[in-house]
Amino acid sequence: MKxxxxxxxxxxxxxSAIMAGHLRPGDRxxxxxxxxxxxxxxxxxxxxxxxxxxxxxxLERRKxxxxxxxxxxxxxxxxxxxxxxxxxxxxxxxxxxxxxSRKITAPDRAQAEALGxxxxxxxxxxxxxxxxxxxxxxxxMVNLALVPGIADADLSQTPPGSWLIAHVxxxxxxxxxxxxxxxxxxxxxxxxxxxxxxxVLERRxxxxxxxxxxxxxxxxxxxxELVARFxxxx
Amino acid sequence: MKxxxxxxxxxxxxxSAIMAGHLRPGDRxxxxxxxxxxxxxxxxxxxxxxxxxxxxxxLERRKxxxxxxxxxxxxxxxxxxxxxxxxxxxxxxxxxxxxxSRKITAPDRAQAEALGxxxxxxxxxxxxxxxxxxxxxxxxMVNLALVPGIADADLSQTPPGSWLIAHVxxxxxxxxxxxxxxxxxxxxxxxxxxxxxxxVLERRxxxxxxxxxxxxxxxxxxxxELVARFxxxx
DNA sequence: TCTGTTAATATGTATAGACATTATTTTGCC
DNA sequence: GGCAAAATAATGTCTATACATATTAACAGA
Numbered sequence: 001m002k003x004x005x006x007x008x009x010x011x012x013x014x015x016s017a018i019m020a021g022h023l024r025p026g027d028r029x030x031x032x033x034x035x036x037x038x039x040x041x042x043x044x045x046x047x048x049x050x051x052x053x054x055x056x057x058x059l060e061r062r063k064x065x066x067x068x069x070x071x072x073x074x075x076x077x078x079x080x081x082x083x084x085x086x087x088x089x090x091x092x093x094x095x096x097x098x099x100x101s102r103k104i105t106a107p108d109r110a111q112a113e114a115l116g117x118x119x120x121x122x123x124x125x126x127x128x129x130x131x132x133x134x135x136x137x138x139x140x141m142v143n144l145a146l147v148p149g150i151a152d153a154d155l156s157q158t159p160p161g162s163w164l165i166a167h168v169x170x171x172x173x174x175x176x177x178x179x180x181x182x183x184x185x186x187x188x189x190x191x192x193x194x195x196x197x198x199x200v201l202e203r204r205x206x207x208x209x210x211x212x213x214x215x216x217x218x219x220x221x222x223x224x225e226l227v228a229r230f231x232x233x234x
Numbered sequence: 235m236k237x238x239x240x241x242x243x244x245x246x247x248x249x250s251a252i253m254a255g256h257l258r259p260g261d262r263x264x265x266x267x268x269x270x271x272x273x274x275x276x277x278x279x280x281x282x283x284x285x286x287x288x289x290x291x292x293l294e295r296r297k298x299x300x301x302x303x304x305x306x307x308x309x310x311x312x313x314x315x316x317x318x319x320x321x322x323x324x325x326x327x328x329x330x331x332x333x334x335s336r337k338i339t340a341p342d343r344a345q346a347e348a349l350g351x352x353x354x355x356x357x358x359x360x361x362x363x364x365x366x367x368x369x370x371x372x373x374x375m376v377n378l379a380l381v382p383g384i385a386d387a388d389l390s391q392t393p394p395g396s397w398l399i400a401h402v403x404x405x406x407x408x409x410x411x412x413x414x415x416x417x418x419x420x421x422x423x424x425x426x427x428x429x430x431x432x433x434v435l436e437r438r439x440x441x442x443x444x445x446x447x448x449x450x451x452x453x454x455x456x457x458x459e460l461v462a463r464f465x466x467x468x
Numbered sequence: 469t470c471t472g473t474t475a476a477t478a479t480g481t482a483t484a485g486a487c488a489t490t491a492t493t494t495t496g497c498c
Numbered sequence: 499g500g501c502a503a504a505a506t507a508a509t510g511t512c513t514a515t516a517c518a519t520a521t522t523a524a525c526a527g528a
Contacts, residue, residue, distance in 0.1 A: 021403025
């Protein structure tokens with residue numbers, strides 16, 4: 001019912017042969033002229049399929065030698081780290097954001113080091129609720145030099161993450177995922193026992209060399225999990 | 235000194251315009267015919283550059299409408315879930331695996347449901363050490379119908395994860411990351427206090443429709459973290 | 469004014485060929 | 499045999515063109 005482009009079909013067939021283990025790392029795949037004959041198409045079509053696979057890191061191509069299945073360097077999975085408001089809404093629950101503090105400061109030494117900048121900083125803390133149950137405590141710093149507009153945003157209604165996604169581009173991000181016992185103040189804000197386990201997600205985003213924002217979210221342990229997948233059903 | 239292909243130059247220039255913020259999410263970029271005139275080249279060359287950017291998720295291309303800078307999605311970060319033995323070795327530490335139990339059973343009802351198969355199952359538990367400090371407790375089930383060879387493997391020397399990576403191809407995998415208080419038996423095995431927080435990583439891998447293995451790893455909270463990145467400097 | 473049809477437009481796919489680049493293999497010479 | 503030059507075989511880049519497809523915009527009819 002849906003016509004699949006030929007180069008896409010070639011790409012998919014080789015990809016699944018690799019994923020199913022019929023082609024193993026280091027194996028050589030047929031040369032372009034052979035695939036060209038096999039699929040009865042032009043070389044550019046084959047080339048497009050193979051280039052895409054090479055770009056995705058599944059093939060290594062060497063002139064004169066041929067194309068080879070790349071050995072997977074680390075097992076790279078795709079991790080969904082969605083905006084919390086959107087994620088909760090997506091699973092059909094009511095979302096609420098409750099801001100706890102908001103201030104603008106010139107960063108002290110610790111913040112300057114953490115943010116990697118010395119410009120003025122907006123600091124926000126608050127709690128994310130799903131169905132009126134506290135889900136996560138958030139503490140965030142935003143680089144005002146890069147994002148001046150957020151000083152005028154109404155962060156009591158919109159959580160800063162959602163505002164930033166809509167307004168600020170970034171080029172690079174890093175998430176660190178760990179577990180920790182909830183510090184007393186956070187346990188209180190989340191209605192948990194002191195020392196109860198939390199899933200901690202710390203994210204920094206950059207634009208070029210400059211830090212845009214840094215956020216740490218403490219999730220109530222049994223109310224949230226992150227899912228990373230690898231496979232054809234993306 | 236190094237001849238950069240034209241399509242690569244076009245790609246890089248647009249990419250850096252996006253990264254520098256000159257082109258912002260939602261902005262329209264020049265149409266192919268315009269870029270074609272600007273760089274004095276054929277449309278296929280421009281097309282290759284733009285297709286690569288679209289494939290990398292930096293552009294959204296719509297017929298008749300044009301090409302637009304995609305808004306970066308917080309979803310889709312690349313998470314490295316390396317084999318523990320390799321990961322620990324990679325950071326220069328001594329690795330040790332201590333097997334605690336190993337048995338082959340016909341799965342009971344709960345296991346059958348969890349594994350999604352009713353064939354015979356190899357169950358293994360054990361502890362991963364880094365520099366003789368316990369790092370993670372692992373409990374794993376392996377589908378013997380798909381991986382008969384592991385029945386003969388020496389799992390007291392090689393952790394099952396490393397053995398599987400070397401011997402078994404898979405087509406699909408899912409990781410669930412959460413936090414939990416360590417159950418008593420696991421806390422004891424890891425030398426932690428009862429109820430201390432753990433980072434829990436549960437992974438299932440499939441080959442086609444069949445589950446290959448399912449593993450749950452409990453990490454001592456402050457000795458391990460997962461890192462997911464997005465950005466050009468991979 | 470609304471609605472359905474048609475035309476215009478930007479991207480998507482594919483072709484056939486030319487030449488460039490880079491390893492590898494073969495050849496020819498000492 | 500050992501070694502350097504030349505042939506060769508694979509991918510890399512690029513062109514010019516053709517037609518397909520999806521979506522917007524313009525237009526006509528009720």
